[in-house]
Amino acid sequence: MKKHWLVLLAFFGILILSACSESTIPEGAEGTSGGDSSSSGEGGQEIIYASTTDAVGLSPIMTNDSVSSSVTEQVYEKLFVRNPETMEIEPMLAESYETPDDLTWVISLKEDIEFQDGTPFNAEAVKYTFDKLRDPETAAPRASLLEPIDEITVVDENTVEIKTKYPYGPLLAALSHSNAAIVSPTADQEQDLMQEPVGTGPFKFASWSIGDQVVLEKNEDYWGGAPELDRVVFKVVPETSTAISMLQTGEVNFLDALPTEQISRIESIDNVEVTKQDGTPVYYLTFNHSKDRNQDPDFRKAVASAIDRDAFVANLNDLGVRSDSILGPQVFGYDESADTAGTAYDLDMAKQLVEENGYGDEPIKLLSANRDNFILMAEIVQSQLTEAGFTVEIETMEWATFLDTARSGEYDLTFLSWSNVTGDGSEMLYPNFHSDNIGASNRAQYNNPEFDKLVEASRTSIDQEERESILNEANQLMLAEDAAIVMYHGVVTSATDESIQGLQMDPNGQWSLYNVTRE
Amino acid sequence: MVSLIIQRTLQLVFLLFGISFLVFSSMHIAPGNPAAVIGGPTATASDIEAIEDNLGLNDPFLTQYARYVGNAVQGDFGYSYQTTQPVADAIMVRFPNTLKLAVASMIVAVIIGILTGLISALRQNSWLDVSATTFALAGISIPNFWLGALLILVFAVNLQWLPVGGMSSPWYTIDGIKELVLPAITLGTGSAAMIARMARSSMLEVIRADYVRTARAKGVKEKNVIWIHTLKNAMIPIITIIGLNFGFLLGGTIITEKVFAINGVGRLMIDAIAARDFPMVQGSVLLVATLFVLVNLLVDIIYTYIDPRIKYD
Numbered sequence: 001m002k003k004h005w006l007v008l009l010a011f012f013g014i015l016i017l018s019a020c021s022e023s024t025i026p027e028g029a030e031g032t033s034g035g036d037s038s039s040s041g042e043g044g045q046e047i048i049y050a051s052t053t054d055a056v057g058l059s060p061i062m063t064n065d066s067v068s069s070s071v072t073e074q075v076y077e078k079l080f081v082r083n084p085e086t087m088e089i090e091p092m093l094a095e096s097y098e099t100p101d102d103l104t105w106v107i108s109l110k111e112d113i114e115f116q117d118g119t120p121f122n123a124e125a126v127k128y129t130f131d132k133l134r135d136p137e138t139a140a141p142r143a144s145l146l147e148p149i150d151e152i153t154v155v156d157e158n159t160v161e162i163k164t165k166y167p168y169g170p171l172l173a174a175l176s177h178s179n180a181a182i183v184s185p186t187a188d189q190e191q192d193l194m195q196e197p198v199g200t201g202p203f204k205f206a207s208w209s210i211g212d213q214v215v216l217e218k219n220e221d222y223w224g225g226a227p228e229l230d231r232v233v234f235k236v237v238p239e240t241s242t243a244i245s246m247l248q249t250g251e252v253n254f255l256d257a258l259p260t261e262q263i264s265r266i267e268s269i270d271n272v273e274v275t276k277q278d279g280t281p282v283y284y285l286t287f288n289h290s291k292d293r294n295q296d297p298d299f300r301k302a303v304a305s306a307i308d309r310d311a312f313v314a315n316l317n318d319l320g321v322r323s324d325s326i327l328g329p330q331v332f333g334y335d336e337s338a339d340t341a342g343t344a345y346d347l348d349m350a351k352q353l354v355e356e357n358g359y360g361d362e363p364i365k366l367l368s369a370n371r372d373n374f375i376l377m378a379e380i381v382q383s384q385l386t387e388a389g390f391t392v393e394i395e396t397m398e399w400a401t402f403l404d405t406a407r408s409g410e411y412d413l414t415f416l417s418w419s420n421v422t423g424d425g426s427e428m429l430y431p432n433f434h435s436d437n438i439g440a441s442n443r444a445q446y447n448n449p450e451f452d453k454l455v456e457a458s459r460t461s462i463d464q465e466e467r468e469s470i471l472n473e474a475n476q477l478m479l480a481e482d483a484a485i486v487m488y489h490g491v492v493t494s495a496t497d498e499s500i501q502g503l504q505m506d507p508n509g510q511w512s513l514y515n516v517t518r519e
Numbered sequence: 520m521v522s523l524i525i526q527r528t529l530q531l532v533f534l535l536f537g538i539s540f541l542v543f544s545s546m547h548i549a550p551g552n553p554a555a556v557i558g559g560p561t562a563t564a565s566d567i568e569a570i571e572d573n574l575g576l577n578d579p580f581l582t583q584y585a586r587y588v589g590n591a592v593q594g595d596f597g598y599s600y601q602t603t604q605p606v607a608d609a610i611m612v613r614f615p616n617t618l619k620l621a622v623a624s625m626i627v628a629v630i631i632g633i634l635t636g637l638i639s640a641l642r643q644n645s646w647l648d649v650s651a652t653t654f655a656l657a658g659i660s661i662p663n664f665w666l667g668a669l670l671i672l673v674f675a676v677n678l679q680w681l682p683v684g685g686m687s688s689p690w691y692t693i694d695g696i697k698e699l700v701l702p703a704i705t706l707g708t709g710s711a712a713m714i715a716r717m718a719r720s721s722m723l724e725v726i727r728a729d730y731v732r733t734a735r736a737k738g739v740k741e742k743n744v745i746w747i748h749t750l751k752n753a754m755i756p757i758i759t760i761i762g763l764n765f766g767f768l769l770g771g772t773i774i775t776e777k778v779f780a781i782n783g784v785g786r787l788m789i790d791a792i793a794a795r796d797f798p799m800v801q802g803s804v805l806l807v808a809t810l811f812v813l814v815n816l817l818v819d820i821i822y823t824y825i826d827p828r829i830k831y832d
Binding site for chain 2: 136137138141399407416437439
């Protein structure tokens with residue numbers, strides 16, 4: 001008997017030890033080369049960025065989350081890019097463009113550019129990428145980005161012609177979206193870009209230890225000149241407070257999207273620089289417009305006038321910008337006049353409306369996702385609405401359930417947000433409020449034919465000045481109707497080790513490491 | 520013994536079938552659509568439909584389940600909906616980290632737990648006993664995320680003796696051990712407290728047994744009375760607690776893995792559940808269930824050594 005157990009014990013012991021020793025193979029199962037997470041790097045300049053989740057994948061075509069795009073933005077490039085300072089759209093891989101008619105965009109491409117695998121960047125690569133993104137068989141999460149495109153034709157080696165189904169004003173904005181980055185056709189056919197990306201960008205893929213870190217290294221042959229940084233590590237640190245401790249000890253050098261409640265702790269750390277910049281994201285309270293009660297303009301006015309948004313923004317430690325406008329100050333289509341075009345906070349009026357119409361009799365279901373500042377918004381709004389006489393019940397749920405519940409309209413009021421990567425007003429109003437998207441991204445179930453027409457006009461005009469004016473009109477129409485109540489516009493933040501210079505933040509929260517140096 | 524192993528293996532097969540069906544159906548019943556998570560808030564209805572078709576989510580439930588089981592029995596646990604990576608690879612990359620953490624915290628827990636329980640039982644009602652019981656109560660009560668954050672602040676940020684987080688070095692190197700210290704203490708404290716309480720009560724029970732009194736009366740040295748006659752006989756419930764705790768730790772310890780940025784199975788599972796990544800959840804749960812059964816089998820086998828009266832044949 002004793003021998004038996006000894007043999008078995010030894011067997012289990014060996015099992016445990018062998019499993020332990022598996023971890024000594026650095027990221028072997030992924031076929032990656034692994035990496036050293038020390039901040040000293042391997043002799044060259046290195047930066048370690050921490051994010052709370054891992055990238056979903058490294059193909060711009062197949063992903064639609066901010067962490068993946070943080071990586072893909074360094075590896076791939078787009079035809080156009082929005083200048084973060086002027087907010088104008090400028091050519092990137094494109095050289096210039098012309099629009100011979102409302103449906104045709106002829107884009108000349110920069111010459112003598114190669115992908116990191118040596119494949120030439122040309123009109124074929126552009127056509128390949130966009131056709132792949134649009135192909136229903138690809139099932140790309142943002143296939144709809146290029147939905148207005150009818151056909152892409154290669155005119156010559158460095159010229160591509162895009163025909164749209166209808167005049168499409170935001171086309172350049174769509175082409176500046178991270179999902180429209182150009183991939184190497186050769187690499188896409190030979191390997192899985194989700195695991196091993198190949199673009200034209202300043203950094204090329206080195207390794208990915210899934211769930212732990214992605215490592216990029218400098219692209220010595222980058223067409224714009226090699227970057228100063230030799231190595232970039234995207235490290236997964238799920239707990240923000242741990243990431244801040246790591247920033248403090250130098251285990252990481254760069255964090256972004258700093259949470260409101262931690263900002264004062266981060267600012268108090270020596271040798272760490274915090275930057276804040278007005279951004280494109282917007283956070284708003286919306287009505288479920290398919291519900292009868294929410295179609296009563298006085299009900300919406302009562303809700304809007306009961307919410308003290310100034311007081312709420314004051315709680316955000318400078319991480320929110322106050323404006324009634326649904327299109328924020330950094331978004332194309334914004335006009336200053338919209339800042340105060342919504343219903344102002346007026347508790348007396350709210351109380352009066354609630355009392356006169358008996359709005360407090362039936363409880364309101366306030367739905368909230370349990371992430372970011374949503375719970376904070378829900379609690380404050382619940383207390384303010386209660387003060388005005390409403391009866392409010394908060395229902396919180398995790399993200400996946402929330403997306404489904406809001407999409408199917410099972411709520412009275414809810415909070416939504418939109419990061420608006422393209423920074424274009426049509427890209428905010430169309431998906432979120434146009435009746436075409438009810439049952440999908442129009443979670444407010446907003447259905448207003450007059451508004452729909454304005455949004456369609458903003459999309460089908462290619463005269464940018466005209467588009468700006470139409471977008472403002474649509475924005476003001478929603479505000480006049482109290483269709484949605486903007487809680488705040490986001491502020492894009494970063495915390496970096498003070499040795500880091502040249503980090504360029506975009507108002508949409510993305511950033512480029514191309515010009516970064518460490519001193 | 521052999522029959523026990525055969526019996527448990529057969530049970531495991533049925534158990535895995537049952538669990539896979541439960542997990543598969545509960546994931547499908549639960550609200551939330553994987554395609555909507557992949558598409559994100561910006562996806563349109565047509566984007567989501569295309570993703571659903573691509574993932575085969577529009578097939579009837581039983582067709583999906585049969586397909587899954589058919590592949591799984593051939594060793595193919597499918598691909599992650601989110602990352603398109605093979606599920607087995609994703610789990611095997613993380614499992615060694617979870618195992619390292621589980622083993623290290625059990626070492627901490629067993630050493631602290633048994634010693635504390637023993638001292639406490641031998642010096643019943645002394646100040647040592649009171650301190651040990653207080654430790655046990657505190658160990659059970661202190662939440663892991665709080666203890667973890669506190670240890671990080673003291674030992675990693677202020678004293679800078681140990682790294683804040685991560686687990687990238689081999690366990691047998693100095694760096695690897697340094698990476699394990701704080702997470703193992705954080706995770707081990709709760710188990711140590713449970714083991715200490717169990718060890719104390721079990722020892723107190725055995726120490727009053729007739730055969731212990733007889734041993735003492737026969738003039739056996741106190742050291743031998745404790746180590747040979749008492750502790751060994753008191754070990755059965757302690758081993759049970761250790762086994763249960765170890766099985767539990769192998770299932771991944773979400774909070775500790777999160778606080779210390781450890782790429783383990785617990786985090787994988789919770790992320791997969793949040794993303795409704797069905798194949799990944801399924802694969803991880805099956806692994807955890809298998810490990811739990813194996814650990815319990817090991818515990819049963821250890822019983823036979825500790826108490827030769829226990830026989831399975």
